[in-house]
Amino acid sequence: MKKLLAATASLALVAGAAGAEDIKIGVILGFTGPLESITPAMGSGAELAMKEVTDSGKLLGGSTVTSVRGDSTCVDAAAATAAAERLVTTDKVNAIMGADCSGVTGAILANVAVPNGVAMISPSATSPGLSTAEDKDLFFRTAPSDARQGEIVRDILKEKGVSSIAITYTNNDYGKGLAEAIQRNWEEAGGKVTISAAHEDGKADYSAEVGALASAGGDVLVVAGYVDQGGSGVVRAALDTGAFSTFYFPDGMVGEKLNENFGAELNGSYGAYPGTDSPGAAKFQEMAAAAGFDGTSAFAPESYDAAALIMLAMAAANSSKSADLATKVMDVANAPGEQIFPGELAKGLELIAGGTDIDYVGASAVELIGPGESAGNYREIEFKDGKYETVKFR
Amino acid sequence: MDFLNAIVALLNFVVIPATAYGAQLALGALGVTLIYGILRFSNFAHGDTMALGTGFVILFTWWFQSMGLHFGPLPTALIALPFGIVVTILFVLGTDRAVYRFYRQQKAAPVILVIVSMGVMFIMNGLTRFVIGVEEIRFDDGARFVINAGAFKAATGLAEGLAFKSTQALTILTAVVVVAALFLFLNRTRTGKSMRAFSDNEDLALLSGINPEKVVAVTWMISAGLAVIAGTLYGLDKSFKAFNYFQLLLPIFASAIVGGLGNPLGAIAGGFLIAFSEVGFTYAWKKVATYVLPESLAPEGLAQLLSTDYKFAVSFAILIVVLLFKPTGLFRGKSV
Numbered sequence: 001m002k003k004l005l006a007a008t009a010s011l012a013l014v015a016g017a018a019g020a021e022d023i024k025i026g027v028i029l030g031f032t033g034p035l036e037s038i039t040p041a042m043g044s045g046a047e048l049a050m051k052e053v054t055d056s057g058k059l060l061g062g063s064t065v066t067s068v069r070g071d072s073t074c075v076d077a078a079a080a081t082a083a084a085e086r087l088v089t090t091d092k093v094n095a096i097m098g099a100d101c102s103g104v105t106g107a108i109l110a111n112v113a114v115p116n117g118v119a120m121i122s123p124s125a126t127s128p129g130l131s132t133a134e135d136k137d138l139f140f141r142t143a144p145s146d147a148r149q150g151e152i153v154r155d156i157l158k159e160k161g162v163s164s165i166a167i168t169y170t171n172n173d174y175g176k177g178l179a180e181a182i183q184r185n186w187e188e189a190g191g192k193v194t195i196s197a198a199h200e201d202g203k204a205d206y207s208a209e210v211g212a213l214a215s216a217g218g219d220v221l222v223v224a225g226y227v228d229q230g231g232s233g234v235v236r237a238a239l240d241t242g243a244f245s246t247f248y249f250p251d252g253m254v255g256e257k258l259n260e261n262f263g264a265e266l267n268g269s270y271g272a273y274p275g276t277d278s279p280g281a282a283k284f285q286e287m288a289a290a291a292g293f294d295g296t297s298a299f300a301p302e303s304y305d306a307a308a309l310i311m312l313a314m315a316a317a318n319s320s321k322s323a324d325l326a327t328k329v330m331d332v333a334n335a336p337g338e339q340i341f342p343g344e345l346a347k348g349l350e351l352i353a354g355g356t357d358i359d360y361v362g363a364s365a366v367e368l369i370g371p372g373e374s375a376g377n378y379r380e381i382e383f384k385d386g387k388y389e390t391v392k393f394r
Numbered sequence: 395m396d397f398l399n400a401i402v403a404l405l406n407f408v409v410i411p412a413t414a415y416g417a418q419l420a421l422g423a424l425g426v427t428l429i430y431g432i433l434r435f436s437n438f439a440h441g442d443t444m445a446l447g448t449g450f451v452i453l454f455t456w457w458f459q460s461m462g463l464h465f466g467p468l469p470t471a472l473i474a475l476p477f478g479i480v481v482t483i484l485f486v487l488g489t490d491r492a493v494y495r496f497y498r499q500q501k502a503a504p505v506i507l508v509i510v511s512m513g514v515m516f517i518m519n520g521l522t523r524f525v526i527g528v529e530e531i532r533f534d535d536g537a538r539f540v541i542n543a544g545a546f547k548a549a550t551g552l553a554e555g556l557a558f559k560s561t562q563a564l565t566i567l568t569a570v571v572v573v574a575a576l577f578l579f580l581n582r583t584r585t586g587k588s589m590r591a592f593s594d595n596e597d598l599a600l601l602s603g604i605n606p607e608k609v610v611a612v613t614w615m616i617s618a619g620l621a622v623i624a625g626t627l628y629g630l631d632k633s634f635k636a637f638n639y640f641q642l643l644l645p646i647f648a649s650a651i652v653g654g655l656g657n658p659l660g661a662i663a664g665g666f667l668i669a670f671s672e673v674g675f676t677y678a679w680k681k682v683a684t685y686v687l688p689e690s691l692a693p694e695g696l697a698q699l700l701s702t703d704y705k706f707a708v709s710f711a712i713l714i715v716v717l718l719f720k721p722t723g724l725f726r727g728k729s730v
Contacts, residue, residue: 242543
């Protein structure tokens, strides 16, 4: 009798798992607020992956995956928590792709995801603080921590033979976190930080800020700001007064705008931003163009990868439940196994069903390390003849 | 040599930027103080008059540039400036006719006029964004430097570079010319004298046959002209962004009040006082001190009194101290 019960139970379990379901994945991004210009492409990226899987009909016996959007606002933790609460309790999402900004991501993780046992994969939260957050192994991110960027900055500056740096950062969580990561790594490596001072965005005049930076001195000025905001203003004032002639540009500063604003004045300066030469990036851009959005938009590839990882982990766990899939995310994301690129999700699902191990590479060359965050691939750039060019990948 | 280096560093990071900024503040404060002295209210729309006027100047600049018109080493905006001033004056006179005149005839209390000027401010605010947008616009062309930091270092062999931007030189020069012209006008011409008479004692001035509408119109014209000049110089020196002019309203009012509202000389002194304190208090004196002091006394830290984030706090602190101990301002204005 006992045997029979167990057999029926396991049969039911198998049948249940094999039966087609309607899986929902929450997409929580700042559709309003400071990131509203890049979140549409991020959302589209995630939904592109869901459509690909649904169309393939190969996930958990032909289950469909639909997206339920929520607005994180990027800055308002209470609003983001309420949106996530609604997705989890009312819409009953199986997992969450999000959130975007570090602050709201931490709030959703602590207030909604952990209490309800829902897995989260963020495409863009880079704060080092999230690496050590209490997450019950439910939280992952396809974006690298800024702590990683601190190491990149250290490595590049060391190779250039720099001995002392001055840091200016935009006065928010991103700028402050990044500046601290750079300073810590640099000082551990024996470098000297002469000053680390904040600047406010959106001002016309940065001569006072540059005066303080110049007084402190340093071989290189590290500008942890935004290219279309105060970062460029500080660089302008530093160049005009002759305070600094060599700059290091982290991710927020590298953009076409730099070439336009400064051109040849920056010759000899350098920097790095997330990017990869993996074939996945190009493939994703093609797919995005076909789907009608910009695949080069910031964090759109990471969003596709975050959603893809959730679904591949479901297949590997043979369950759409957060508690099960969360244990498989690292397995599908990392080697060993057969490499899976964007547009090959169906192949990945087949391989998993066939019992073969996979290594999801995706659009952003995903490799999860430590507490489940992207190892981070960076594109090192250098200014020559008035514009920047990629010199190598790290 | 060290002493020379100290002087150059001081010039480069304190004296030159603060003088240019002070000149811009002084021109703005002059406009505010004239309106206060003659029309007897604080014109909160002044910052946005600067923004709107500069917007017009930029439009003219673009037009001239598209026709291939250039001003040699000087920025094209200088040719566009008179046209921008004329359009702004027409706009301001229209505003006076449509809005302020009604309240003047009602003999409305100054506090009501202040609120009215805030309404005008919001409308101008929107209009500026509508006409020219919210983006940052750089419209300076021509030669960028009078003295280039790199070239200076190479020529003198000093460790410190000295940069003197042509826009800074232009700002200081224009401010001197405009202020001299204004004082000549106020002290020597009939209209200027009648304006001062109107400001000193309205009833007496009216009794002696001064036409109040004319005085009011001339006041608006001068203040609009000053606003456009100050706004254009600020935009040339830094960059144009509509929101920045709104923020500039605070230091401008601080300058006018510190100097004594209604007193033109005070507005100029106030402008430079505010500018030099803002830059001086937030400058890190380490570099200068290291050059001047013997090695044993050289500071370890940055020797910075306040972080640059607190720039605006400096103007307010000075404002409060002056209002506490000398409520009419340093140059005895008319504030009540």
